Amino acid sequence: MTNTQVTLVQIDNYGPWTVTPEPRREVDLQTLQSRLYADLSQLFGNRDGYVFFTRFDNMIAVTNGLDRDAHALIQESVGNRYPVTVSLGFGVDPSPVTALGDATAPLQDAGSAQDATRQEILSGDILGDEERTGDDVQIAHFDVVDATGKYTDELNAFDSFIHIEQGYAELMRYMRTAHDSLSFFVGGDNVIAVCPALSTAEYEDAIETVHDRVDVELQVGVGRARTAQSAGMNAKHALETCRDHGTAVEFY
Amino acid sequence: MTNTQVTLVQIDNYGPWTVTPEPRREVDLQTLQSRLYADLSQLFGNRDGYVFFTRFDNMIAVTNGLDRDAHALIQESVGNRYPVTVSLGFGVDPSPVTALGDATAPLQDAGSAQDATRQEILSGDILGDEERTGDDVQIAHFDVVDATGKYTDELNAFDSFIHIEQGYAELMRYMRTAHDSLSFFVGGDNVIAVCPALSTAEYEDAIETVHDRVDVELQVGVGRARTAQSAGMNAKHALETCRDHGTAVEFY
């Protein structure tokens, strides 16, 4: 069984801020969003967590090992460096989807994402040190088989992207519905999924489904560990094995 | 008629670099990618261009007003600050899709995106100053009607994202196929499309199609100008009019 701790990072009242007093320059918003994500990547990453950009105004992190104080410090550090603040909700469950639901609830209970008075919420449940085990987190790292040869070097850059995107859209929905997993596009042709304790057969099933529906061929490496960082690195090594051996699913 | 200058930014040999000598830490890759995008946002933005993160390893920019020297300086500046280099291809056409095809060709002709010896290509056609007009660029800024009320404040953060993502996936494909446009998710519930000279009816058609197929309700503001920056800002103001008046399509 896995036990995933998930954190929701939500920029407070961001929509209204972007158009007040009038619409802000898009290039500055893009810079702000992507740098905030880069910083969170380091802030969570330095504590063995993973964060995904998702919608940028709502980011999702896997945070096994980060206690409430670590979350408070990250929240404070963002407030010290950005013109916006963030709220953080966290939850724990064998199912990543349920954990995220638990992480979302305290933010929604405290008010709307566009409520100017709802600021810097910090709330939820933490997986205590004594409950943690060495295989709490399962990470699957997918990519597209020969994306460069099939798409990048052959089609225009947008049509390549459409193929990658279609594969991702199908995978994210299927993994969510059939396997209680959270899948995130992380650039290139890579998707990282946070999963419960799925088996080889279940990954094969997901890959086959995506192939049948949108004709995109995926492969996946899977890692399991105490933290997102370790599980993710194991998954990358397993994916290298797929590449070397031409296999579709490999566990570390 | 529009006349869009499009630039493809491709990180040279990025895939192999990320796993050499062994897989690099994901949080560092995420940091690298999002910061590179933030920097390009400023480098193009300071010259009135727009750049979209797309796949992060392949980014697409609208660059009316940037000549070859400006591109060279951006390329040099990336090389001075990052462990990776970028190739830049550019093209011009009334159809953004064709312009992107023209921008992609010189990179593909020079070698594979994963060819270690193909570095810092800088090639393509520029729209000369004498050919430029005040309405070369048409930008459409879409968002989801009441995304916060319907999704963000109601569903868990991933299920909200699935809805937004589905709307985007459908819109990007339809705008590409039916209207020769390039649409990019830019965070939150926002999509920015680079379009030829489309009419109100054509935007209404796109919105209706997305609504019919995936039940996501969009609105759009449209701007037209000499540069991406001005057209995009006009589009934002037009979108504010949609929000104020409850209309689906507004031209600036």
Add this chain to the structure above:
Amino acid sequence: MTNTQVTLVQIDNYGPWTVTPEPRREVDLQTLQSRLYADLSQLFGNRDGYVFFTRFDNMIAVTNGLDRDAHALIQESVGNRYPVTVSLGFGVDPSPVTALGDATAPLQDAGSAQDATRQEILSGDILGDEERTGDDVQIAHFDVVDATGKYTDELNAFDSFIHIEQGYAELMRYMRTAHDSLSFFVGGDNVIAVCPALSTAEYEDAIETVHDRVDVELQVGVGRARTAQSAGMNAKHALETCRDHGTAVEFY
């Protein structure tokens, strides 16, 4: 004759902000300051200007070629991305010191640097396009002769730094008093000075004075151009000539 346009960038009410409601974490302040400087480096640099970190809360830029609108955009861009705002004053004079005095005055006239109500001042004189010439800016790039061999590879890192710092402190004071120049430490063993139209003899005099007083041996390359960027690059090339030929002063 030179005609230097100088801009003072002052963070509004920064001191009080750093300790409100209680002292903020030093590592976040250091990150904020150095990133703000990096961003200003790009914002001014993309317009052929130079900015120096000086005290970080008060930064000094050479901005020939930047009009009031360019300054306004830089000010807005900082406000869009940081938790603090900046005021900008600008002035023009053959003497860099006088130009800086003119740039400082409108900020001081508008209130204290620690006045919470004095925000985003944007005021001063701009060198109009019609008055600009090809040699308005003179930049001198100094470094320490064989700093690595004499200091970095021989002393502990702080004692090396003391030598470099002493050379800089003496040079900055002497160039200010004797030659109306503004000298800035820019890292390593490098100092960049913004000068009026000084001669070889005057640079020799400055180098000799520093050598006599604190026993640090300097060399300098000098460039002259329409903008800080070009003058500065010329100065670097001239300094390369010093290194190649063992000479103390070279003009480009």
Add this chain to the structure above:
Amino acid sequence: MTNTQVTLVQIDNYGPWTVTPEPRREVDLQTLQSRLYADLSQLFGNRDGYVFFTRFDNMIAVTNGLDRDAHALIQESVGNRYPVTVSLGFGVDPSPVTALGDATAPLQDAGSAQDATRQEILSGDILGDEERTGDDVQIAHFDVVDATGKYTDELNAFDSFIHIEQGYAELMRYMRTAHDSLSFFVGGDNVIAVCPALSTAEYEDAIETVHDRVDVELQVGVGRARTAQSAGMNAKHALETCRDHGTAVEFY
């Protein structure tokens, strides 16, 4: 007694890199240096350390609590994100100056700072967990009494800076010679010193000396703790007491 662990961060072969194949644009070098420093600030800061920019190509950190693995990860993270690499040397001693000497030695022994083949050295002594105590680090945070009223709001921005700089230059030399301390300018009118177990009288002596020699009036808050982060925050609170009570030296 204190027991300070000091780390020297040296960019490998940086000088030659900045002029190869020809001088790189200064604004890019400034951006690179200040961002690298910002990143190190976070990388060390997230582990309760402090790093000072010093010369930017040679930075000095206080790293009690960081073991060899933490240093290795920081080194790897820099290599993953920058076009340059860093070497790290570390040492431990009651005297910060001696600790820095010990940290410098392994880098100098391995080759010159400008030796292209000397890369990513990682060497030195670590203060083991079992030897650590709650008062290993003493940090003193100095600032100039009423710098804004006396200088910033009265003089031009460079002449203000000269006063601050003179105070710093004198303090750094005196604290080094008389009190075995490492003092670093950190922006504004602030200097942070890493000290052995100095007394109130010794800080009074330093303040008086600076006042006598260069007529700059300082005050100082002093903190002591297990890590640089805690000692530094204590020092800031003590400095607030100086400001509130008009006293010159306060211990937390």
